[in-house]
Amino acid sequence: MTDAQRRTAAALCGLIIPAEGSVPSAADLMVHDFIDEWISSPYPDQQADRATVLAGLAWIDTESRRRFGADFADLTPAQMAAIADDVCHAPDAKPEHVEGARFFAKFRDLTASGFFTTPEGMYDLGYRGNTPLAEFKGPPREVLEKLGLV
Template identity: 40%
Template sequence: MDRRKSLKAMVAGTVTSGFMFSSCLTDTEETSVANVETPTEGDNNYDTTRTKEELAYEKELRAKDAFFTEHELATLTILADIIIPAEGEYSAASQVGVIEFISFIVLDMPHHQLPLRGGLMWLDHESNRRFNKVFKDVSSEQQIEIIEDIAYPEEVKPEHTQGERFFSRLRDLVSTGYFTSEEGIKYLGYVGNTPNVWDGVPADVLAQYNMEYDQRTLDICIKPEERNEIANWDNYEV
Protein backbone atom coordinates (compact mmCIF):
# COMPACT_ATOMS: atom_id res chain seq x y z
CA MET A 1 0.00 0.00 0.00
CA ASP A 2 1.45 3.39 -1.01
CA ARG A 3 1.63 6.49 1.20
CA ARG A 4 -1.53 8.10 -0.13
CA LYS A 5 -3.61 4.94 0.27
CA SER A 6 -2.25 4.36 3.78
CA LEU A 7 -3.18 7.88 4.84
CA LYS A 8 -6.56 7.61 3.12
CA ALA A 9 -7.31 4.42 5.06
CA MET A 10 -6.24 6.12 8.28
CA VAL A 11 -8.64 9.05 7.93
CA ALA A 12 -11.55 7.32 6.20
CA GLY A 13 -14.63 7.34 8.40
CA THR A 14 -12.98 9.67 10.91
CA VAL A 15 -13.52 13.30 11.76
CA THR A 16 -10.18 14.21 10.31
CA SER A 17 -9.14 17.30 12.20
CA GLY A 18 -10.19 15.96 15.60
CA PHE A 19 -8.41 12.68 15.03
CA MET A 20 -5.23 14.23 13.71
CA PHE A 21 -4.83 17.02 16.22
CA SER A 22 -5.58 14.83 19.22
CA SER A 23 -2.63 12.67 18.21
CA CYS A 24 -0.40 15.74 18.15
CA LEU A 25 -0.92 16.60 21.82
CA THR A 26 1.46 15.33 24.47
CA ASP A 27 0.45 14.29 27.98
CA THR A 28 1.14 17.80 29.27
CA GLU A 29 -0.68 19.68 26.52
CA GLU A 30 -4.37 20.51 26.88
CA THR A 31 -7.03 21.95 24.65
CA SER A 32 -9.36 24.67 25.88
CA VAL A 33 -12.79 25.83 24.83
CA ALA A 34 -13.87 29.40 25.41
CA ASN A 35 -17.42 30.40 26.29
CA VAL A 36 -18.46 32.89 23.63
CA GLU A 37 -21.67 34.44 22.41
CA THR A 38 -23.02 34.10 18.89
CA PRO A 39 -22.83 37.41 16.99
CA THR A 40 -26.11 39.15 16.23
CA GLU A 41 -24.91 40.08 12.77
CA GLY A 42 -23.00 38.02 10.22
CA ASP A 43 -19.67 39.02 8.75
CA ASN A 44 -19.44 39.48 5.00
CA ASN A 45 -16.28 37.38 4.86
CA TYR A 46 -17.54 34.45 6.92
CA ASP A 47 -20.68 32.43 7.46
CA THR A 48 -22.84 33.17 10.48
CA THR A 49 -21.58 30.17 12.44
CA ARG A 50 -18.49 32.18 13.38
CA THR A 51 -18.64 34.17 16.60
CA LYS A 52 -17.32 37.69 16.95
CA GLU A 53 -14.64 36.40 19.30
CA GLU A 54 -13.54 33.77 16.76
CA LEU A 55 -13.32 36.35 14.00
CA ALA A 56 -11.33 38.75 16.18
CA TYR A 57 -9.00 35.95 17.28
CA GLU A 58 -8.32 34.85 13.71
CA LYS A 59 -7.69 38.44 12.63
CA GLU A 60 -5.20 38.77 15.48
CA LEU A 61 -3.41 35.56 14.47
CA ARG A 62 -3.16 36.56 10.83
CA ALA A 63 -1.63 39.88 11.83
CA LYS A 64 1.26 38.14 13.58
CA ASP A 65 4.66 37.68 12.00
CA ALA A 66 5.23 34.27 10.39
CA PHE A 67 6.81 31.74 12.75
CA PHE A 68 8.86 29.73 10.24
CA THR A 69 11.94 31.04 8.46
CA GLU A 70 12.34 30.68 4.68
CA HIS A 71 14.78 27.83 5.28
CA GLU A 72 12.28 26.03 7.50
CA LEU A 73 9.46 26.56 4.99
CA ALA A 74 11.57 25.11 2.20
CA THR A 75 12.32 22.05 4.32
CA LEU A 76 8.68 21.65 5.32
CA THR A 77 7.66 21.78 1.67
CA ILE A 78 10.00 18.91 0.81
CA LEU A 79 8.78 16.88 3.78
CA ALA A 80 5.10 17.48 3.02
CA ASP A 81 5.57 16.24 -0.54
CA ILE A 82 7.42 13.17 0.70
CA ILE A 83 4.48 12.39 2.98
CA ILE A 84 1.83 13.04 0.32
CA PRO A 85 3.38 13.17 -3.16
CA ALA A 86 1.61 14.00 -6.39
CA GLU A 87 -0.24 11.07 -7.93
CA GLY A 88 -2.10 11.07 -11.23
CA GLU A 89 -4.62 13.90 -11.25
CA TYR A 90 -3.92 14.73 -7.60
CA SER A 91 -1.37 17.32 -6.51
CA ALA A 92 1.33 17.00 -3.90
CA ALA A 93 0.53 18.28 -0.40
CA SER A 94 2.43 21.55 -0.76
CA GLN A 95 0.40 22.48 -3.85
CA VAL A 96 -2.96 22.51 -2.07
CA GLY A 97 -2.11 24.91 0.75
CA VAL A 98 -0.76 22.45 3.34
CA ILE A 99 2.30 24.58 4.18
CA GLU A 100 0.12 27.65 4.63
CA PHE A 101 -2.17 25.55 6.83
CA ILE A 102 0.71 24.43 9.07
CA SER A 103 2.07 27.99 9.22
CA PHE A 104 -1.30 29.14 10.55
CA ILE A 105 -1.74 26.22 12.93
CA VAL A 106 1.54 26.91 14.75
CA LEU A 107 0.24 30.40 15.52
CA ASP A 108 -3.16 29.08 16.60
CA MET A 109 -1.67 26.14 18.54
CA PRO A 110 1.73 27.29 19.83
CA HIS A 111 2.52 23.94 21.46
CA HIS A 112 3.52 22.77 17.97
CA GLN A 113 6.20 25.45 17.57
CA LEU A 114 9.05 24.06 19.66
CA PRO A 115 8.64 20.41 18.55
CA LEU A 116 8.53 21.38 14.85
CA ARG A 117 11.45 23.80 15.00
CA GLY A 118 13.47 21.37 17.09
CA GLY A 119 12.65 18.56 14.67
CA LEU A 120 13.76 20.60 11.67
CA MET A 121 17.02 21.38 13.46
CA TRP A 122 17.49 17.68 14.23
CA LEU A 123 16.86 16.85 10.57
CA ASP A 124 19.49 19.32 9.36
CA HIS A 125 21.96 18.08 11.95
CA GLU A 126 21.41 14.47 10.90
CA SER A 127 21.76 15.40 7.25
CA ASN A 128 24.95 17.32 7.93
CA ARG A 129 26.32 14.38 9.90
CA ARG A 130 25.66 11.98 7.05
CA PHE A 131 26.15 14.09 3.94
CA ASN A 132 27.74 17.41 5.02
CA LYS A 133 24.70 19.35 3.78
CA VAL A 134 21.41 20.47 5.31
CA PHE A 135 18.38 18.35 4.48
CA LYS A 136 16.91 20.55 1.78
CA ASP A 137 20.19 20.58 -0.16
CA VAL A 138 20.88 16.86 -0.35
CA SER A 139 19.60 14.59 -3.12
CA SER A 140 16.13 13.05 -3.08
CA GLU A 141 17.66 9.65 -2.47
CA GLN A 142 19.58 10.95 0.55
CA GLN A 143 16.45 12.65 1.91
CA ILE A 144 14.49 9.41 1.66
CA GLU A 145 17.34 7.54 3.38
CA ILE A 146 16.92 9.77 6.45
CA ILE A 147 13.12 9.66 6.34
CA GLU A 148 13.12 5.87 6.18
CA ASP A 149 14.93 5.84 9.53
CA ILE A 150 12.28 7.98 11.28
CA ALA A 151 9.03 7.18 9.48
CA TYR A 152 8.15 3.90 11.22
CA PRO A 153 7.78 4.31 15.02
CA GLU A 154 7.81 0.59 15.73
CA GLU A 155 11.15 0.17 13.95
CA VAL A 156 13.04 3.34 14.88
CA LYS A 157 16.45 3.07 16.53
CA PRO A 158 17.03 4.83 19.89
CA GLU A 159 19.30 7.45 18.32
CA HIS A 160 16.50 8.45 15.93
CA THR A 161 13.74 8.81 18.54
CA GLN A 162 13.65 12.61 18.38
CA GLY A 163 13.43 12.52 14.62
CA GLU A 164 10.60 9.97 14.73
CA ARG A 165 8.56 12.07 17.16
CA PHE A 166 8.99 15.12 14.96
CA PHE A 167 8.09 13.25 11.79
CA SER A 168 5.01 11.65 13.35
CA ARG A 169 3.75 15.07 14.47
CA LEU A 170 4.43 16.56 11.06
CA ARG A 171 2.76 13.64 9.28
CA ASP A 172 -0.39 14.23 11.33
CA LEU A 173 -0.41 17.93 10.47
CA VAL A 174 0.26 17.35 6.77
CA SER A 175 -2.48 14.72 6.62
CA THR A 176 -4.93 17.01 8.37
CA GLY A 177 -4.11 19.89 6.04
CA TYR A 178 -4.36 17.78 2.93
CA PHE A 179 -7.50 15.81 3.76
CA THR A 180 -9.40 18.95 4.78
CA SER A 181 -8.48 20.73 1.55
CA GLU A 182 -10.87 20.71 -1.40
CA GLU A 183 -8.65 18.29 -3.30
CA GLY A 184 -8.09 16.05 -0.30
CA ILE A 185 -11.82 15.73 0.32
CA LYS A 186 -12.27 14.85 -3.33
CA TYR A 187 -9.53 12.23 -3.06
CA LEU A 188 -11.31 10.64 -0.10
CA GLY A 189 -14.49 10.43 -2.15
CA TYR A 190 -16.44 12.30 0.53
CA VAL A 191 -19.53 13.98 -0.93
CA GLY A 192 -21.14 15.25 2.27
CA ASN A 193 -24.87 15.93 2.44
CA THR A 194 -25.46 15.36 -1.26
CA PRO A 195 -28.72 13.78 -2.46
CA ASN A 196 -28.39 10.70 -4.60
CA VAL A 197 -30.66 9.45 -7.37
CA TRP A 198 -33.60 7.41 -6.10
CA ASP A 199 -35.39 5.22 -8.60
CA GLY A 200 -38.08 3.96 -6.29
CA VAL A 201 -38.56 0.93 -4.06
CA PRO A 202 -36.82 -2.09 -5.64
CA ALA A 203 -39.13 -4.32 -7.66
CA ASP A 204 -38.39 -7.41 -5.53
CA VAL A 205 -39.40 -5.54 -2.36
CA LEU A 206 -42.63 -4.34 -3.95
CA ALA A 207 -43.38 -7.90 -5.11
CA GLN A 208 -42.86 -9.19 -1.58
CA TYR A 209 -45.85 -7.09 -0.51
CA ASN A 210 -47.85 -7.64 -3.70
CA MET A 211 -47.48 -4.02 -4.70
CA GLU A 212 -46.30 -2.16 -7.76
CA TYR A 213 -46.05 1.38 -9.00
CA ASP A 214 -48.72 2.60 -11.36
CA GLN A 215 -47.37 4.09 -14.55
CA ARG A 216 -48.45 7.61 -13.69
CA THR A 217 -46.46 7.54 -10.44
CA LEU A 218 -43.43 6.35 -12.37
CA ASP A 219 -43.90 9.08 -14.94
CA ILE A 220 -44.26 11.83 -12.34
CA CYS A 221 -41.99 10.74 -9.47
CA ILE A 222 -39.22 8.48 -10.71
CA LYS A 223 -37.41 10.85 -13.01
CA PRO A 224 -33.82 11.54 -11.92
CA GLU A 225 -33.42 14.13 -14.66
CA GLU A 226 -36.20 16.16 -12.98
CA ARG A 227 -35.01 15.66 -9.41
CA ASN A 228 -34.72 19.40 -8.74
CA GLU A 229 -38.19 20.23 -10.03
CA ILE A 230 -41.23 20.43 -7.77
CA ALA A 231 -43.86 17.88 -8.71
CA ASN A 232 -47.31 19.15 -9.65
CA TRP A 233 -49.96 17.09 -7.86
CA ASP A 234 -52.94 19.06 -9.11
CA ASN A 235 -55.82 16.78 -10.00
CA TYR A 236 -53.76 13.68 -9.21
CA GLU A 237 -55.85 10.66 -8.22
CA VAL A 238 -54.65 7.36 -6.81
Protein backbone atom coordinates in the same frame (compact mmCIF):
# COMPACT_ATOMS: atom_id res chain seq x y z
CA MET B 1 8.56 29.67 10.59
CA THR B 2 11.61 31.22 9.02
CA ASP B 3 12.13 30.97 5.27
CA ALA B 4 14.61 28.13 5.81
CA GLN B 5 12.16 26.25 8.05
CA ARG B 6 9.36 26.74 5.51
CA ARG B 7 11.60 25.36 2.76
CA THR B 8 12.38 22.26 4.84
CA ALA B 9 8.71 21.87 5.79
CA ALA B 10 7.64 22.10 2.15
CA ALA B 11 10.14 19.43 1.11
CA LEU B 12 8.98 17.12 3.88
CA CYS B 13 5.30 17.69 3.06
CA GLY B 14 6.05 16.74 -0.54
CA LEU B 15 7.81 13.58 0.57
CA ILE B 16 4.99 12.54 2.91
CA ILE B 17 2.23 13.09 0.34
CA PRO B 18 3.74 13.20 -3.16
CA ALA B 19 1.82 14.07 -6.31
CA GLU B 20 0.00 11.12 -7.78
CA GLY B 21 -1.90 11.16 -11.04
CA SER B 22 -3.97 14.32 -11.18
CA VAL B 23 -3.66 14.93 -7.42
CA PRO B 24 -0.97 17.46 -6.45
CA SER B 25 1.49 16.91 -3.62
CA ALA B 26 1.05 18.34 -0.14
CA ALA B 27 3.86 20.77 -0.99
CA ASP B 28 2.09 21.88 -4.18
CA LEU B 29 -1.01 22.59 -2.08
CA MET B 30 1.09 24.66 0.35
CA VAL B 31 0.28 22.41 3.32
CA HIS B 32 3.40 23.82 4.99
CA ASP B 33 1.46 27.12 5.21
CA PHE B 34 -1.26 25.28 7.14
CA ILE B 35 1.37 23.81 9.47
CA ASP B 36 2.96 27.22 9.96
CA GLU B 37 -0.44 28.69 10.82
CA TRP B 38 -1.20 25.77 13.13
CA ILE B 39 1.97 26.11 15.17
CA SER B 40 1.59 29.90 15.30
CA SER B 41 -1.75 29.70 17.12
CA PRO B 42 -1.69 30.81 20.76
CA TYR B 43 -3.44 27.72 22.15
CA PRO B 44 -1.57 25.29 24.45
CA ASP B 45 -1.80 22.26 22.14
CA GLN B 46 -0.58 24.22 19.14
CA GLN B 47 2.21 25.80 21.17
CA ALA B 48 3.35 22.30 22.22
CA ASP B 49 3.26 21.29 18.56
CA ARG B 50 5.29 24.41 17.74
CA ALA B 51 8.13 23.27 19.98
CA THR B 52 8.04 19.78 18.45
CA VAL B 53 7.88 20.98 14.84
CA LEU B 54 10.54 23.68 15.06
CA ALA B 55 12.95 21.41 16.92
CA GLY B 56 12.19 18.65 14.42
CA LEU B 57 12.84 20.84 11.40
CA ALA B 58 16.20 21.77 12.94
CA TRP B 59 16.89 18.08 13.63
CA ILE B 60 16.09 16.95 10.08
CA ASP B 61 18.32 19.63 8.53
CA THR B 62 21.15 18.76 10.93
CA GLU B 63 20.73 15.06 10.12
CA SER B 64 20.68 15.86 6.39
CA ARG B 65 23.90 17.86 6.61
CA ARG B 66 25.53 15.13 8.73
CA ARG B 67 24.64 12.36 6.27
CA PHE B 68 24.68 14.11 2.91
CA GLY B 69 26.31 17.52 3.38
CA ALA B 70 23.20 19.50 2.40
CA ASP B 71 19.96 20.80 3.88
CA PHE B 72 16.95 18.48 3.64
CA ALA B 73 15.28 20.54 0.90
CA ASP B 74 18.38 20.15 -1.28
CA LEU B 75 18.55 16.36 -1.06
CA THR B 76 17.50 13.93 -3.75
CA PRO B 77 14.21 12.11 -3.19
CA ALA B 78 16.17 8.94 -2.35
CA GLN B 79 18.25 10.76 0.26
CA MET B 80 15.13 12.31 1.80
CA ALA B 81 13.50 8.89 1.91
CA ALA B 82 16.56 7.38 3.62
CA ILE B 83 16.20 9.83 6.50
CA ALA B 84 12.41 9.45 6.64
CA ASP B 85 12.71 5.65 6.67
CA ASP B 86 14.75 5.87 9.88
CA VAL B 87 12.08 7.87 11.70
CA CYS B 88 8.75 6.95 10.12
CA HIS B 89 7.90 4.16 12.59
CA ALA B 90 8.70 5.31 16.12
CA PRO B 91 8.78 1.85 17.77
CA ASP B 92 11.54 0.79 15.36
CA ALA B 93 13.60 3.98 15.65
CA LYS B 94 17.17 3.65 16.85
CA PRO B 95 17.95 5.55 20.06
CA GLU B 96 19.68 8.32 18.12
CA HIS B 97 16.53 8.80 16.01
CA VAL B 98 13.91 8.91 18.79
CA GLU B 99 13.66 12.72 18.68
CA GLY B 100 13.33 12.61 14.91
CA ALA B 101 10.67 9.90 15.11
CA ARG B 102 8.59 11.91 17.59
CA PHE B 103 8.80 14.93 15.28
CA PHE B 104 8.02 12.89 12.17
CA ALA B 105 4.87 11.39 13.72
CA LYS B 106 3.53 14.85 14.58
CA PHE B 107 4.55 16.36 11.24
CA ARG B 108 3.01 13.47 9.28
CA ASP B 109 -0.28 13.93 11.19
CA LEU B 110 -0.30 17.66 10.51
CA THR B 111 0.55 17.09 6.84
CA ALA B 112 -2.31 14.62 6.42
CA SER B 113 -4.72 16.92 8.28
CA GLY B 114 -3.78 19.85 6.09
CA PHE B 115 -3.82 17.88 2.85
CA PHE B 116 -7.11 16.04 3.34
CA THR B 117 -8.98 19.22 4.24
CA THR B 118 -8.15 20.83 0.89
CA PRO B 119 -10.59 20.39 -2.01
CA GLU B 120 -7.95 18.29 -3.81
CA GLY B 121 -7.38 16.11 -0.76
CA MET B 122 -11.09 15.56 -0.23
CA TYR B 123 -11.44 14.68 -3.90
CA ASP B 124 -8.60 12.18 -3.55
CA LEU B 125 -10.52 10.51 -0.71
CA GLY B 126 -13.65 10.34 -2.82
CA TYR B 127 -15.51 12.79 -0.57
CA ARG B 128 -18.00 14.77 -2.59
CA GLY B 129 -19.73 16.62 0.24
CA ASN B 130 -23.30 16.36 1.34
CA THR B 131 -25.54 14.98 -1.37
CA PRO B 132 -29.32 15.16 -1.27
CA LEU B 133 -31.25 11.92 -0.81
CA ALA B 134 -34.65 11.38 -2.36
CA GLU B 135 -35.55 9.41 0.77
CA PHE B 136 -33.89 7.87 3.81
CA LYS B 137 -35.03 4.37 4.68
CA GLY B 138 -32.99 4.17 7.87
CA PRO B 139 -30.29 1.67 8.74
CA PRO B 140 -30.51 -1.88 7.38
CA ARG B 141 -32.27 -4.46 9.55
CA GLU B 142 -29.04 -6.43 10.15
CA VAL B 143 -27.44 -3.32 11.65
CA LEU B 144 -30.41 -2.74 13.94
CA GLU B 145 -30.29 -6.41 14.99
CA LYS B 146 -26.58 -6.23 15.73
CA LEU B 147 -27.24 -3.21 17.95
CA GLY B 148 -30.11 -4.99 19.69
CA LEU B 149 -32.65 -2.45 18.50
CA VAL B 150 -35.05 -4.88 16.79
